[in-house]
Amino acid sequence: MPTIRPDLPDGAAVVMDRPVPEAEEATEPARGRPVGGIAPVLSASPVGRRRRPSGEPPPLPRHIDRSTKAYVALLGAGLMLWGALSVQPGVAGITAVDLGLLELVSQLRTDVLISAMLTAQALGSQWTIRLVAWATIALLLAFRRFQHLAVYLTLVLAGTLLMSAANLAVGRMRPAGVEILGRWSGYSHPSQRLGLLALALAGATYTLLPAGTWRRRGVLASAAVLAVLAAANLYLGVDHPTDVFSALALGWALPVVCFRLAVPEEVFPVAYRQGRRAHLDVGGRRGQAIRQALDYQLGLDVVALEPFALEGSAGSTPLRLRARGHDGSGDTVLFGKLYATNHLRSDRWYKLGRTILYGRLEDEKPFSSVRRLVEYEDHMLRLLRDAGLPTPTPYGFVEITPEREYLIVTEFFEGAEEMGNAPLGDAVIDEALQVVRRLWDAGVAHRDIKPSNVLVQDGHVRLIDVAFATVRPTPWRQAVDLANMMLTLALSSTPERVYERALRYFAPEDIAEAFAASRGITIPTQLRARLRQDGRDLAQAFCALAPEREPVPIQLWSVRRVGLSLAVLALSALGVLLVVTYLDVAGLM
Amino acid sequence: MTPPRGPLAPHLRVAVVVVASVLLTSCTTVAGSVPKCDPGQRLAVVAQSVPGASYVPCIQELSEEWSSRSFHAGRDGTRFTLVPNRPGARPVRVVFASACDVTGGVATTPRAEGVRTSIRLEAVSPRYTGTLTDVFAGGCVTYRFDFARGPHIALMEQLGTTIGLFPRRELGLEIHDQYGVDLDP
Numbered sequence: 001m002p003t004i005r006p007d008l009p010d011g012a013a014v015v016m017d018r019p020v021p022e023a024e025e026a027t028e029p030a031r032g033r034p035v036g037g038i039a040p041v042l043s044a045s046p047v048g049r050r051r052r053p054s055g056e057p058p059p060l061p062r063h064i065d066r067s068t069k070a071y072v073a074l075l076g077a078g079l080m081l082w083g084a085l086s087v088q089p090g091v092a093g094i095t096a097v098d099l100g101l102l103e104l105v106s107q108l109r110t111d112v113l114i115s116a117m118l119t120a121q122a123l124g125s126q127w128t129i130r131l132v133a134w135a136t137i138a139l140l141l142a143f144r145r146f147q148h149l150a151v152y153l154t155l156v157l158a159g160t161l162l163m164s165a166a167n168l169a170v171g172r173m174r175p176a177g178v179e180i181l182g183r184w185s186g187y188s189h190p191s192q193r194l195g196l197l198a199l200a201l202a203g204a205t206y207t208l209l210p211a212g213t214w215r216r217r218g219v220l221a222s223a224a225v226l227a228v229l230a231a232a233n234l235y236l237g238v239d240h241p242t243d244v245f246s247a248l249a250l251g252w253a254l255p256v257v258c259f260r261l262a263v264p265e266e267v268f269p270v271a272y273r274q275g276r277r278a279h280l281d282v283g284g285r286r287g288q289a290i291r292q293a294l295d296y297q298l299g300l301d302v303v304a305l306e307p308f309a310l311e312g313s314a315g316s317t318p319l320r321l322r323a324r325g326h327d328g329s330g331d332t333v334l335f336g337k338l339y340a341t342n343h344l345r346s347d348r349w350y351k352l353g354r355t356i357l358y359g360r361l362e363d364e365k366p367f368s369s370v371r372r373l374v375e376y377e378d379h380m381l382r383l384l385r386d387a388g389l390p391t392p393t394p395y396g397f398v399e400i401t402p403e404r405e406y407l408i409v410t411e412f413f414e415g416a417e418e419m420g421n422a423p424l425g426d427a428v429i430d431e432a433l434q435v436v437r438r439l440w441d442a443g444v445a446h447r448d449i450k451p452s453n454v455l456v457q458d459g460h461v462r463l464i465d466v467a468f469a470t471v472r473p474t475p476w477r478q479a480v481d482l483a484n485m486m487l488t489l490a491l492s493s494t495p496e497r498v499y500e501r502a503l504r505y506f507a508p509e510d511i512a513e514a515f516a517a518s519r520g521i522t523i524p525t526q527l528r529a530r531l532r533q534d535g536r537d538l539a540q541a542f543c544a545l546a547p548e549r550e551p552v553p554i555q556l557w558s559v560r561r562v563g564l565s566l567a568v569l570a571l572s573a574l575g576v577l578l579v580v581t582y583l584d585v586a587g588l589m
Numbered sequence: 590m591t592p593p594r595g596p597l598a599p600h601l602r603v604a605v606v607v608v609a610s611v612l613l614t615s616c617t618t619v620a621g622s623v624p625k626c627d628p629g630q631r632l633a634v635v636a637q638s639v640p641g642a643s644y645v646p647c648i649q650e651l652s653e654e655w656s657s658r659s660f661h662a663g664r665d666g667t668r669f670t671l672v673p674n675r676p677g678a679r680p681v682r683v684v685f686a687s688a689c690d691v692t693g694g695v696a697t698t699p700r701a702e703g704v705r706t707s708i709r710l711e712a713v714s715p716r717y718t719g720t721l722t723d724v725f726a727g728g729c730v731t732y733r734f735d736f737a738r739g740p741h742i743a744l745m746e747q748l749g750t751t752i753g754l755f756p757r758r759e760l761g762l763e764i765h766d767q768y769g770v771d772l773d774p
Contacts, residue, residue, distance in 0.1 A: 088767060088768075091630070091768060092767070092768045092769055095768055095769075095770055096769060096770075099770060168622070171624075171629075171630055171631040171634075172630055172634075173630040173631075173633035173634045173637060173764075174634060174637045176633070176637075176764065176768075176770040176771055176772055176773075177770050177771040177772075177773075177774055178774060179774045180637065180640075180664070182664075183663070183664050184663060184664050185661065185662070185663040185664070186634075186661070186662060186663070187630075187631070187634055187662075188634075
């Protein structure tokens, strides 16, 4: 078991009392182990805590793979080609090489192949490109992958305009001296149809297909389609080889590089497996990085990690970690929450929506970075623990990728069950109500009281998921915490019983205020769903039991809220206008 | 406390990509312009759209009173519109093709050597509407006009000076001199 040393600061909670062998000390000074024979205080695993020296990469460094570099090189070559084609000697030299190659190709012409290539040219028709583009947009909308959609739409628009601009700027004639047998339109460089098809296919491949086998297959299939179209255009004398090269550089390499930079797979994974999209894959490189980070930064020797209760979490990737005990007493199970940039984004949208819906009653701002988000949760865990609340013990957090990914580690409530899975005794009801009382006394609102966040372990109440908690909140927020707790308890009991127990800790006026402030929008989604399933009008029952009270206004209009609402309306109208213009310019209509 | 500076957050990168794309694309233009009567690759594309045509239409002199748009050259010929910047004047549609219908046309002064120019008027009042056609070996150019009466005389004159016919042979020689390639197979 990891041992908790009460005399150490909070962040140094996991302690190892195993003395490190001298030989080990002598051989691994660089890993932060003392050389002078002083027994280490903080060392738990085979490697143990260490400070990352300057210049050493983080556990999961930003990785630019070779293929991305190759695509960037391809783009560079495309740009150089444009430069060469903009001066007369360059055009003459490049055209001579191009025409030499086309001359060789034209010698292979046969009636059968010409007929086949004319058919293959249909791959580059406007309808094929529109079909691929619209299908991609529809699927991205259907799967609510808006980040990918935004980048895709931007790339289609930018790519289309760039290709048109390059086409007009270079103004290259079609292959001369070779009979042109196929359909063509406009200037030759870059090959517009090929470039647009490549753009559409690259978009579909990198926004719809999960990384790995499916994406590799998608890339191969796209490459085959593009190769057929390129071959047809060359065979029929429609394009120069360098037109094809530039079209692929602009149509394929550019979007791939942009997708990898703007929506990197590690942060915005394309996945269709069950669970929310916010969840990250914790296998492979990330899994190794998490283990290393826990080892080096918290001194935890993690022997197993697995996703846990994904369905109950939208804002992070929850994990169950199994850490090796230092004294052979067995493994310890810990709970981890992996936060990444996409979780931060979710939090921002959530808060924006809530500001519009509720008004700005709470002095809250979206977190500016993932680091701030995880620091805040760690802080709240410690604050609530100090206030005597039954929240999980925090063990600190580790940095996986600076400013992008962090993992917060807490105690795991082994065997705990969600509130409401079993009938409740008075003792549990009392404990749950005391939790709210303590929150009030500590000047804190949890703001997300619902069955999945109120657990029962060995007959005792545990409160989890404190990321939304706030100190010194608006009073109605604290009142709503009480209402939500009473509703949660009533699901496994009766409102009369819960009300009666609540009177031991709260004044009737407090309860009246709680339900005067409570309405659909203040009740977490999961609790609302459970109330619907239950069928009883529990809120109304509590209102009837409590003294009469006027509803508490919770949706106050403020200048900010009015401004935000107007801005959203204006942006929506502008969006419609932009979409229509966009579809026209991008050639999707 | 100042937060440590790290790499650009993904949302910021998305914004950068969007803004950069908008800025980049706002600097570009997709409107193709009709090639001028300068022998070069742009005019060669027009020539390639009607293989064998002895003349190639081009912009000889585009005054401020006219603008060109909707340029399209392809396997089936070239077409574009000339827009007079005058009230009451509708765009002139110019089509360069391998064959034209000159039925009902009245011969008029030829615009170049080896060219038969004809005009077919559909109405003279209240609008001056009709088609001007240049027919030459291997191809032809039609100009469909629709002008308000009054300024139509000046507009017809300007139309004649705006669009020129460039000899294909001369273009082929220039292309060969400049790029070492033959315009026609």
